[in-house]
Amino acid sequence: MKRFFSTLGISAITAVTSLAVYDHYQEKNQSNPTASPVPMVQTNFSSINSEVLDTDFTLAAEKTVHAVVHVKNTSISRQPGNMMELFFGGGTPRAMVGTGSGVIISPDGYIISNNHVIERATNLEVTLNDNRIYTAEVIGTDPKTDIALLKIESDDPLPYIPFADSDAVKIGQWVLAVGNPFNLTSTVTAGIISAKARDLNEFDNNPQSFIQTDAAVNRGNSGGALVNTNGELVGINTAITSETGSYVGYSFAVPSNTARKVIEDLLEYGNVQRGFLGIQGSGLDAKRAQMLGVDDTQGVYVASVEADSGAEQAGLKEGDVIKNIDGISIYKFSDLTGYLNAKRPNDIVSLTLNRKGEEMTKDVVLRKIDTYTIADLGLTVKNTSKMQREKRSVDHGVIVTNVNNSELLSIGLEGAIITHVNDVAVNTIDDLKNTVENKFGGPMKLTFYDRNGEKSSILFR
Numbered sequence: 001m002k003r004f005f006s007t008l009g010i011s012a013i014t015a016v017t018s019l020a021v022y023d024h025y026q027e028k029n030q031s032n033p034t035a036s037p038v039p040m041v042q043t044n045f046s047s048i049n050s051e052v053l054d055t056d057f058t059l060a061a062e063k064t065v066h067a068v069v070h071v072k073n074t075s076i077s078r079q080p081g082n083m084m085e086l087f088f089g090g091g092t093p094r095a096m097v098g099t100g101s102g103v104i105i106s107p108d109g110y111i112i113s114n115n116h117v118i119e120r121a122t123n124l125e126v127t128l129n130d131n132r133i134y135t136a137e138v139i140g141t142d143p144k145t146d147i148a149l150l151k152i153e154s155d156d157p158l159p160y161i162p163f164a165d166s167d168a169v170k171i172g173q174w175v176l177a178v179g180n181p182f183n184l185t186s187t188v189t190a191g192i193i194s195a196k197a198r199d200l201n202e203f204d205n206n207p208q209s210f211i212q213t214d215a216a217v218n219r220g221n222s223g224g225a226l227v228n229t230n231g232e233l234v235g236i237n238t239a240i241t242s243e244t245g246s247y248v249g250y251s252f253a254v255p256s257n258t259a260r261k262v263i264e265d266l267l268e269y270g271n272v273q274r275g276f277l278g279i280q281g282s283g284l285d286a287k288r289a290q291m292l293g294v295d296d297t298q299g300v301y302v303a304s305v306e307a308d309s310g311a312e313q314a315g316l317k318e319g320d321v322i323k324n325i326d327g328i329s330i331y332k333f334s335d336l337t338g339y340l341n342a343k344r345p346n347d348i349v350s351l352t353l354n355r356k357g358e359e360m361t362k363d364v365v366l367r368k369i370d371t372y373t374i375a376d377l378g379l380t381v382k383n384t385s386k387m388q389r390e391k392r393s394v395d396h397g398v399i400v401t402n403v404n405n406s407e408l409l410s411i412g413l414e415g416a417i418i419t420h421v422n423d424v425a426v427n428t429i430d431d432l433k434n435t436v437e438n439k440f441g442g443p444m445k446l447t448f449y450d451r452n453g454e455k456s457s458i459l460f461r
Contacts (some may be wrong), residue, residue, distance in 0.1 A: 029337030055229065061188045063231030065129055066159040068178045068224055069111060070185050071136070071140045071150075072125040073098040073118055101179035101224030102126065102136075102150060103233065105263070107157035108296060109134075111150040112259055113223030114238055115141045127154050129186050143375040145254055145341065147262045148223075164232035165209065166255035167339070168326065169193055177215035177251065179224025179235055191215030198252060199334035200241065209338025210252035211235045217251035221372045226253040235259070257342040265344070270437055271433075275343040275366030278309020283332035296354055298331045314364040317355065324352035340366070341444055371401065372429040374436055378404035379459065383428055384417060392417050392449045396427045400448075411458070412450045420447035444446055 002121040006271035075098070078091035100117030104110070111126065118124055134152035140432065141148040152158075169175075173193045181187055195212035213226065217237050235253030242248045265272045282288065282300045289297045300322040305312050322330050327351055328337050343349065345368040353360050373380045380402040388399055397417040403409045418426055421435040422445050444460045 026274060031346075045148065055174055057174070057176060057188075057190055057229065060227055060229050060231040061178070063189060064161050064178050064225055064227050065178070065186050067161045068180070068186070069102045069104060070180045070183075071100045071102045071111075071113055071117055071223060072126040072127070073100070073121045073209040074123040075120040076122050076127070085304070099180065099183055099220055101220065101221045101237070103223070103225045103236065104158050105163070105233070106160050109152040109154050109158055110139070110263070111136065111152065111296045112236055112263060113148045113150060114236065115143050115146045115148045117223045118150065124150065126150070127185070128158075138269065140263075142262050142266070142272045143261050144272070144373060147236065147254060147259050149263045149266050149428065161227065161231065161233045163256050164230070165326055166234050166257045166276050166308040169211065169228070169234050171196060171240065172229045172351040174229050175213055175215055175234060176227050176229075177213070177217050177221060178227060179221035179237060180215070181216075181218035183220060187221075189216040191445060194250065196447070197332065199237065199332075199337075200252065207334055207337040209255065209257055209258070209334040209341060210238070212250055212252055214249060215249050215251060218247045219245070221251075226254045233259075253455055255342075258338070261342045261344070264350060266280040273339055273344045275345050275347050275349075276369040277299055277336075277349075277364060277366060278306040278311035280304040280306070281322075281333065283319070283334075294319070294321060294354075295357070296323070299323045299354070300330055300333050300336050310365040310367050314362040315352070316353070316362060316364070318353070321354040323354055323359075326350050345369075370429065372398075372433050374432075377408065379408065379413065380404075381429055381432060387418065392453050394419055394449055396425060398426055398429050398432055399448070406431075408458075411456075413458075415451045416448040418446055419444070419449045423447070 042310050075096050077096055078093055080091040100113060102111040102113035105112055124138065126134045126136045134154065136150040136152050139149040139151050171193050171426060175191060175193055177189045179187060186388055191214040193211060194214050198210045198212040199208045201208060201209065209233065211226065217240055221237045224237045226237050228234050233256045235255055236259050237253045239252040240247055241250055262272055279302050281300050284297055284299055284301050286297050289295065290306045292301055294301065302318055302320040302322065304314055304318055305316050322336060324330055325336060325339055326368060328339055343366055345366055347366045349364050349366065351364055353362060353364045371380055371382045379400055380400040384397055384399045389395060389397065394417055397419040400413050400416050400418065403414045418432065420426060421432060424435050426432045426435065445457060447457045449455050
């Protein structure tokens with residue numbers, strides 16, 4: 001008990017002393033406010049909240065919702081009923097219906113959508129936001145970028161969405177996704193640009209360069225609009241990554257600059273004119289930089305330069321690191337391909353390079369790409385040279401330069417020369433393209449000569 005009172009007394013003395021010291025400093029600070037040892041920072045939460053609330057999406061929604069349409073795709077497939085029909089084609093015809101979205105881009109009825117939305121269509125029906133229905137004509141498609149151009153005829157001018165410069169969009173910028181998910185027409189969702197130049201298939205022969213956003217996109221949004229807060233088109237909503245098949249936080253859009261260039265080419269040339277830089281290369285990171293013996297951990301490493309290409313003519317060399325193109329920084333390979341997707345043959349681009357620590361600039365004239373990709377099969381082909389044909393003892397055909405299909409790779413299609421498709425002779429990639437795109441979803445037979453000169457055929461259904 002004595003010990004208890006002793007402890008209590010010490011505590012009381014300590015408390016009184018602390019109060020006295022506190023009062024002393026309070027009096028001193030009141031007489032001299034600038035002497036406060038801990039500076040106070042005031043945060044104006046009301047002003048921050050007002051900035052967020054000032055971002056008004058209603059104008060952009062009003063401008064765009066009437067220019068995004070519902071696309072209904074009716075296609076005919078045949079279900080084989082016996083072994084003869086299974087191997088040689090035929091069967092009971094059956095109508096299949098798919099839906100998606102499209103964006104009116106001109107008052108006279110041109111519409112952008114995704115190629116996968118209208119693929120194999122025997123009939124296309126477009127419904128406007130005011131419930132008017134039109135039959136649409138396919139003007140052209142580009143499976144590589146998954147862009148399709150449609151046309152409807154209307155007596156009255158139609159609402160449309162103008163293009164924005166997708167190279168100018170910034171990460172963190174507000175955007176709206178406008179489309180028809182799950183057949184729910186005129187749906188608008190909001191989000192921000194969460195990444196640019198996103199490649200979902202890094203090791204694919206078809207490098208991508210998507211705008212990534214967290215605006216909700218689901219089945220049926222494909223082909224719809226991604227717009228900025230001014231109601232201008234910055235992208236065409238195309239894909240999601242999901243283990244469930246539904247939106248889980250990220251969606252991807254073809255940049256408007258790429259989409260615009262594709263449809264302009266389809267209108268003017270009937271096909272897409274792609275500018276070819278003439279290099280083989282890859283993006284860099286710390287491990288690749290160490291392996292290749294370069295100091296840069298960002299940029300595009302030039303692994304090889306193709307003969308008689310614009311890059312060779314401009315003096316690019318193996319080991320160069322591309323850091324910039326036309327004033328736009330290049331951090332990864334998809335930055336480069338994304339920019340080039342909006343260019344044509346004979347366009348000139350200015351490259352800033354790092355060559356063994358020395359910075360230099362090279363102007364490159366882009367050449368025409370002479371390859372074609374059969375998207376359904378994962379095959380990329382190129383026109384053959386006389387030497388290649390003589391080596392296989394054939395007088396025509398196209399050569400397979402890349403196989404993105406493990407089954408076809410195992411049967412020796414890489415490096416093979418395809419001479420016939422459905423028993424029709426193929427002399428150039430244009431012949432192959434016309435034959436493949438006019439097969440209307442039916443079986444496809446490829447006749448080819450492998451690297452050893454052995455003739456084979458394979459039938460695809």
